[in-house]
Amino acid sequence: MKTISSFILMSASLLVYAQGSELEVIEILVPKQPLVIAGSEHAMSYIDDRSTYTLNRTIADQLSTLVGVNLSGQGGQFQSYSIRGFSRGRIRTEIDGIPIITDRRAGNSASFVAPQLFSTGRVIKGPSSALYGSQALGGVVSLSTESLDKTVLRVSGQSVDQGISVTVNHQDNNFTSALAYQQANDAEAVNGDVLNTEFERVSGLLRYKHQFDGYIVTASWLPSIGKNIGKSNIKYPIRQVSSYPQEQHSLAQLQVSADDKWSVKLFHHYQNWDSETHRFDQYDGVTQYQSHTLGGQWLHQIRLKEQESYWGIDWLSRKGVKITSDYHLHSEEEGISYSLISNEMTGKEDNFALYGKTQWHWEDMQFALGLRYDWLMQHSQQAKRSVDNHFNASLSIEFPLSDTFKAGLDIGNGFRYPTLTERFFYGKTPRGVIAGEQTLRPETSVGTQLFVTWYPLEHISVHTALYHYGLNNYIERYTLNDVQLSYRNLGRAQVYGFESELRWYQSDSIEHEVSYQQQVGKDDSGQVLADLHPRKLSWRARLTLERWSLTNSYSYYLEVNQVGNSEQVRNSFIVWDLSLEHQLNAHHSVSLSVNNITNEEYYASLDEDAAFQPKRSFKLSTSWQF
Template sequence: MKIYINLLLIVIVSFSVNAQNSISGKITDTENNPLIGVGIYAQEIHKGTTSKEDGNYILNNIPSGKIRITFSYLGYKTISKIIEFKSENKELNIQLEETSFEVDEIIISTPFNKLQSENVMKIERLSTKSIQKMGVTTLSQGITNIAGVSQISTGASIGKPVIRGLSGNRVLVYTQGIRLENQQFGGEHGLGINEAGISSIEVIKGPASLLYGSDALGGVLYLNPEKFASENAKEINFNQRYFSNTLGSNTSIGAKLSLENWKFLARGTYANHSDYKVPTNKRVTNTRFNEKDFKTGIAYSKNNFTSELRYNFNRSQLGLPEDGIAEQTTSKTLLEPYQVIDNHILSSHNHFFFGDSKLDIDLGYTFNDRQEFEEHHDEHEDEEEHEEEHEEAALRMKLKTFSYNVKYHFPKIGSIEILSGVQGLHQTNTNFGEELLIPDATINDFGVFTTANYTWNKNTLQAGIRYDNRSINTERHEISHDGDVHIFEAIDNFYNSFTTSLGFKTSLSDEITTRINVASGFRAPNLAELTSNGIHHGTNRFEKGNNNLTNEKNTQIDISLEYKTEHFELFANGFYNYLNDYIFIAPTGDIEDGEPVYSYLQENAKLYGGEFGFHLHPHPLDWLHLESTFETVVGKQDNGDYLPLIPANTWKNTFRTEFNIAKWLQQGYSSLTLASTFSQNNIGNFETPSEGYNLLNLGFGGDILLGKTKFSTTISVNNLLDKKYIHHLSRLKADGILNQGRNIVLGLSFTI
């Protein structure tokens, strides 16, 4: 390890030459009026600033080479420029044009980090600020407001993302720029990430194995951490939210400090909730939960080198509802059974600039400690013995993952950009509890890839190819349970695959843009699918793995069409996804240890559907927005049976206004949303149909100015009419337990 550190220091020193670059200028609107507070940001080097009262700006200490700089301001079109610096001070004046639609942001999850409007792939993006306006309880619930995204939920605390009908290991999660590994195969615990300290969420809908390897077969959820403060600035941020339904609160405090070369930030968050209440005015016992989250980061930039180090600790304590609506209390103390899940995430991002080319080295380490505490039924135990038993988890797994991602951006050849890289991970899973869900195991991944982007006129072509290899080795275990012996046989399996992608974007006119993407993906079976042999208490069934499972492979074609004018936007996305050897779990009809037996099978399958919508901003009613989206997905096996866990069709209509009231309320908004979920009758073999329902949601808020401090306020009322309903992907549906009733969420945040 010491050798590697010394080598890294030598490389850093070798790049610390005396070259200094800066860029300055003035930002105005189309009538040459100066714009105050325009964001100027260089994502690659973690540097940013804002324009002053006269519209002038300056950004110092920029490395030599080609750096992308974006200029963004609410209500104006974003401008992104790649500027080549060669030991000089550049002057660039920018004129921003007003727009009625969302700001065009840089997309970080794609290989060439272009503006959304420039990307070959259609990436959905949602800011955390907009999520908080919706009054959601968890991050997973918030992303369901993206068309084509849903969640498999357990109460109000636990949610797993579903992208176009695919979930679990088929959806890869990235946070702090590295792969998140936290036993995500399980449906009975959440993401393990708090939305505080996250600036935005990007969603790739469809195979992304070319960029991220195995497990990105269905899509990617990419969480962008909050930015550091502007150069030579400091700030303290406070955020508080209150939830009426769960009598819950979420408190977050953050601090930032930026100097010329160094930047620091830290944020602490605590959330605490009681059992959620259904429309019958009853609470669902033991759906209470609490969460502690701490994030910190440090960044350094000097000449041709930038580095960023971030750390996140999250402890989630989640009650597991087993008795439905039983004991009625507003206590926040967890009952058994419950889980305690610790996530430690450490990431290092390093960028080396070589003039026309660039090298990115991303390293990550995650440590997931998952404990499950079971309910005790022995009434003859004395209190001391019970307390000792209570302190030890029946199930405890520690998952350690080291990941790496090295990418080299070749010098641009005319209009051609080329990127090549290697990615991989080394992972170990170790059991410490008396029960076993999956065995002790070691997993190694290695992948190599190349992708290229070619732009001419109003057209862009992007293509790539990748090879991956995964090895899975497990130990043999014998577990005795109620007189029965469950054997976990050792396995030594290898999986490999080639994946490719091809995408084309063209502007048929100034108003019409179309995209066509064809991509393949793959997923190696996970440890649960290969090795399970026992009761899974989170799902109330006896699960049997199948170590003969092969890779899942898929090919998806995506077609999207966008029509956009100054006051009207229309989009249509269609997809067809064919999966070879789709892995799913199904009941066998047997009973073992008092629970129904489920086993893992494979069958070819297909999913198809799309998302459609429009956004109307009529003139001269500049304060009015009408938005509508419809999403649908159908999943079938080749034998004609429907796939399980496919979300129902939904149609959302939002009436939104924007306004200012004198000088005390700025950027004010109000919204009324009717979310219609249709009945789901296309169900898997062990599912039951779900009835449709309509939910009405209300939102109001804005920025209140008191002196020099701006207070951002939000008021949200979800399920305004206290409607009784059960979501098709609720894991409590089998017990007939209703989803959450009316929830009033009050939010306040300010920065000093």
């Protein structure tokens, strides 16, 4: 506490020193994405290169700095994230507009791409995210690799896992190329636990953009190859060792647009990965996974006086989804070393959608109406096909209450189709027989968000949101009998919460962000839902003096006593990160980051299998711009 007090006093002194400066409005550059019908702007949060003071193991570390976004899952390279308590298949992740669907139970993420390749990203919260269709029930994480015309070399090294990262990004006029190499050993927790976090990965990017006669043609390819990727788990290394010997991804896209009038694109995501699990005295298991995600989109814009409208067609198809598992069960019977269990699931699905959005003004009020109709067909060789359809709508109203107050209301319904594994997988595993349920109904929700933005002073803004979701047919895995597991729809559930963020541009050298979040979620029997985000109070301050830049991030997580199934209670803790950057000249900069300064022993999520987070870590980075 003495160290913390000293730092606060030092920060306060720096604030007083710079207080007399004039205000400079700091503009955060976000990717230009014309013809996007994401919904109301007040439901979005953004990350940029100023979020790299975190451990920055994957993009999840940067996303977790935003209010309403939290880490979930077990940790390491497969650490996933939740938006307002929605996780797993209930939020959508996309890279340059390509949806990422990996069929992992923990949820879809972009961990297979080096975070240094992303220039910016945005998180869409609130009911308007339902315009993206299934898997956007709770929100959307949209990441962009677009960058300015420059060549940048970045090199960094980290103490806790001897991790290194080397990234080269070159963009010149219409051509972009990038290559990133990452490698790390096992990290160590405060209590001395060895964390299964080693990995090695190469990812890259090629993009060509050509403009002629008002048309823009863009072609891109993003490959990634990883190997020896450890899966962090509290059971490691005594009871269980899990790893991914190899992981391959390939994202390709071709897009043609005509100014801001219309846009058409085709994309493809191929993935192939293997996982190994050794559970001592029980089994050795190997799972092989591969799939193709194909899709296309047509989006058209219509302008009529003060009214701006969009309409579009979505096509998303998953082909060649194949999951093969082989388990060698250990046996205690004399003369028998093991028995073999093998199972396989193959499946495919097609999703067609028609959607649109219109925006208009009436006096001082702004309105936005979104509509979407989805038709989906799922098929497996092991079972009959399943066909569903769904219609959803969202409405956003924004209006001024005074010169310093602005308020708004969002309301809409969303849905999530069951996954191929939830409906069609059937096989004997060490856990028992897992039987998919073909009759599962889609999860649905009706969400409401009320927000207020207040400008009490010229340099200060406060944004507050209250939200509520009513959920139906929530899907959970349950024990059917002593040897069989399956899936079922629950009745109703509710999620409601509050989040607030204060931004204070104290001067042209100093800015502050103070945020708080809190939420509750229960089903109709009173059981707490899993993956809810914790009560958290955060303060971030940035100080810039000539060629020096200091970023201070201080987050206090309150204790959690009520948890969902497969979760654990957690004590309160503090996460304190600090980053100091020095611009040596116009082309070269160096930075030093310290993460987990107080050496807290904590879990990043409530998952019962989550391992501790790494101990205090130092990271040295340097960047050359040509």
